[in-house]
Amino acid sequence: MKFKFILLAILTIVLFVEQMSGQNEPPKVSFTGNARSQFYSDRFKNNFENDTTTNVLTHSGNVIADLGAHIRPSKNTEIQAVIRVRNDYGGFWGSGVSFDVRQLYIKGVAADVLKYQLGDINYKMTPYTLYNNDQELFALMPEVFQRQTAVVNYDKFYNKDNSWRQQGASAECGIAFPSMIRQVNFKGVATRIKTSDFSQVNDRIFSGGTIEIVQSDQLKLAANHAQIFDVNGTSRNNILLSLPVSTVTLDWKNEFSRWQISFRGEAGKSMRRYIHNPEYRNRKGQFIDASIRLKEKKIGIGLTGKWQFVSADFRSPGAQTKRINFNGQLAGLTRIGNDQHTREITMNDITRESDLCVTQLQTALMPITKTLDFISPFGDATPNRMGYTTGANYTDKKGYIHLDIFNYNGSEIRGEGTSQLRKFSRLQSKLQLNIASMLAKKDRTIAITLMTRQDKASRQASEITPAVDLKNQTLSAGGELEIFQDWSITAGWMKVGSKGFDFMSVTNNQETIIAFEEERYDVQQEMWAYGIKYTFSDKAFITLNYQKFNYNNKLANNNSYTLSQWMLLYQLEF
């Protein structure tokens, strides 16, 4: 036994030395960044009666350069600072130029043991503790629409890894073991999400931690804790929010012959309370999430199964904060028509309106819009849901075809205003065809993607409430065709239809439902776009797109219009 320990230590040292000698020394100071130019020409057409007020044509645009400096004062320390220079279209001699600090952090390894980062950090935990869910319909958007959204996502630090941008400190360290378990990792984070106004608003902190036991490549266990709390004494208000969420996760995977199998489970609880506020009813919530994935390696078939239970009182701001604030104010065409009524937020606005974007964790459930998603508006952590998901996917060996289908069936756990429960179903599919491979044109990109989603919500009528019957249907298609080297044409179409009847809950500031509003829906949203793109390299491209969006709300007067848009976008990383 002792001999084994010594051997392992020697091996460790050898590995350590190999790593250090194999690593090239990065420069002391280096630069990086992003530059982008975007211009829009928008035309608004409507059939409103005698509209003499609404802006018909608007032009806007800007050039942005984010210049980052990476400074390595020592081998174990790195500082990054990024400044943004923005030049708005129409400003001459510097009048439209603004400067701002975009990012600043320091990170490193302390005492050769502790990895830390301080300042701006991107952090993620689990989908029930800290997770930045994609905005509605993002996964269903063809690439030609995602380009605009990608610009907004970049600006708002909505990263592809679904981490949240926070400001604070984080630290990680690990311990490796010679036998039984491979290593234990400790991760912690503390960020400030609100500062005191020295009057009635307390400092509010998000803190989280994970203890992760990696037994082997196959098995991993973790305990997670995320909490939002007000710091006592930082203002004159002694009513303090406390919102802890604790979970445990289990990840297991293995291979048997042609099959890969993986299992993931997470379970936990939450508590939302206000200390020193006896009027507030504490909310305790629980959830269980278990999923299994099977993948057949030879043919390429995959199967998934998942079961979820998220109680009605489960609250986790880190996981339930949405990217889009549906109560926000639109920057473009805020009010329309002679009566200047506010324009509803549409799927076109989601692709482009950065003013609607949320960048900080929200402690209360945010408003949703049922025309886009009424089943999982808060991602996996959507409260008051119980159900199962089954799915299948297939990718052929040559990469010609990828097909993905899943079906969700679920219901509420607690009725809203009635003992009847809403029932939900979702059928979603995606088909990707790599036509270039089929035609043996490996030097070209020719691809088509088709996606559909059908959501349904229903609830039987009761003595006092009518039946709920709401359906959303989303269809989208997109394609890319490389016509010459580096030149490609992209096109996309997307349609979302929402029809039926449902109730919208009205809550007070304690999130207690106090009323219901009847909502009838008969809304069609459709957008299509085509564009041409030149790719300088994997770091730079320029694209010119034309996009048209139709909005038709058949149940409201003066609420149907068309918005057409030319967009020029030039983006490069350096």
Added chain:
Amino acid sequence: MLLFVLLAQANALSQTSLSDTIPSDSTSTGIFPKIFRWPNSTINVNGYYRFWATYQREQYAYPLTSAIGNTMLPTNLFIGDDAQLPNLWLNVTGSAPGGARWGFDLRVFQFLNGQIADSYGKQVADSLRPNVRYPLGGVPLGGNLGAMLGGTVYGDFRTKTGRWNTTIGGIQWVNISDLTMASFRGYNRFMLFERNPWDPMGTGINGRYKQYFEQGSIDQDQRWGNRAFQGIVIQGSELPGNFNVLAILGKTELNGGFSGIPNFSYGGKLFKQFSTAHSISLNSINQQSYADSLAKTSYGLNLHTIELSLKFGKFLIRSETGFGRYFSPQHHAGFEGLGQLKLSGDFRKIKSRIELHAFHIGSNIVNNNGVYWNTSVAEYRVNDVPAGSVGSSAVLQPFGSSMVRVGQMTNNRQGLNLNIETSLKALKISGGIGSSAEIRPAAGIITVGHPVNQFTRSRFWRWNFPAGVGPYGRYSDIYRDVYQTVNLSDDSMGVVVHKKFFNSAEIQLKYSGKIGGKDFYLFSLFQANSASRQWSPITVADMRAYVRQYSSEVELFAKMNNTIMLSAYVGIERTIGNYRTDISDETYRPLNQYGKGTGVGCDIELSRTTKLYLRHRWYSFHDRSFLLDRFGGTETILELKVFF
């Protein structure tokens, strides 16, 4: 043992922070990104530092406006340059693989006004700061830090059909053609005593003067001959059929502003080179603006020309002709013609280059992007923002029939100019004579500049560009110049009935030699201009002219050694009106103005990239008829310029 393991693990964590990819394991938690790639792109920075200060002593309480008490102060020390060029200018550029490039500039002002604080700019509360999406709102940070030209991204790419490059953003400097989009270059007859803010330094202590003498021109900044533009510029070259193309879409200075209501310019050039000698191009510039949110009230211009250049041996024929129109809610005169023709040739026997220039710019042609001014059409104004401010729809140039230099054109005018360049041993002569006339009688006003004391006078009103200032409200301050408005009284019941005829003549003499083995350069410029109501082939030198103006300027630059250049300047100017112009209530006489300026200076080369310029001027001006219009004093200018 455990310690070693901890060490290895922690270092493994740090080493894994060295590439930039999304982790393949979607169940990863903690800090992101998991791995980071060290960037290896390069950033280039160049620019200049420029300290500029003026110290002025004024003898008279010259009224700046008609408001009582608003007069020039006896002493004025001004640190900085109200020509709006900064103390420090940095041009930051970089590139990405594949031909994509980017750049932006930073400008820093420093006025040495004694206000010591944590930073130069205002300290602004978060709640007052402008939303980065709406930069005009709120109180901007960093008043002393900003950008001059803004940010631009560039792309170069090759296709089977040719080379293309795009420039997006701005400000960029663009030139299409003289009549569509360009700025007036003149015949390089100007004085060098007072430097332009953007002037390069030249090579050696006497580089600029030597170059001016030998080549007749000096290296100019990128803005020379071009117009400021913000937007998209696409250029294609080496296209099939030997074509080149230029296309622009965006805003010129005249479309500036942040209103979302469309207000933009577009145009371009299709150019074909037939051989090394001949070329043809089609040019176009258009402006489209709307005055209302419904986009129903529009105004703007359309202008299209054909340009030809034909070279036969030593002779060159260049012409540009076309048609254009200006439209607004108040103006619908339709299309009119415009054109210019230049015939030039080198005559070896007389060692001369002669150019004949004929032009015709229709009275309803309005295009402030071209080399000609609008002096006859009242342009539509959407707002009351003063000229020179962002978003203003007013134009910062003289309006009304202008007495202009040889070669300068305005609308509602046609004329002929003859320019000659010749040399007699060490004496180089460049001269021109011009005669032009209005096409139809226009406004009963003439605008006149003042070449002697031009820059000094423009500094009386700092930063803003007010119109109708001075003791009699007849001066208008524009960028680095002031023009005077002279009203005519020979109308008929308020209707202008007489066309105006303009004559201009100028001659520049340049001589270089050595005194005591040291190089010297002597430059002089003589101008004689008149405006009258009858045609004359030459400048009218009597009271038949509404206004006549004569000016003489002489400057000497002497190289003392490799690091010191001395300079001297003398200038005089006379401007005389006749009795059909403004008459003074005090003396009952028309304009009778005298302007004088003398100066000495030195250039000192502190290093190859650093020069110090010192100028001291004695200036004076008085109008014997309009007695309040009198100023005089001294002005000392110090400029330290460093390029890097």
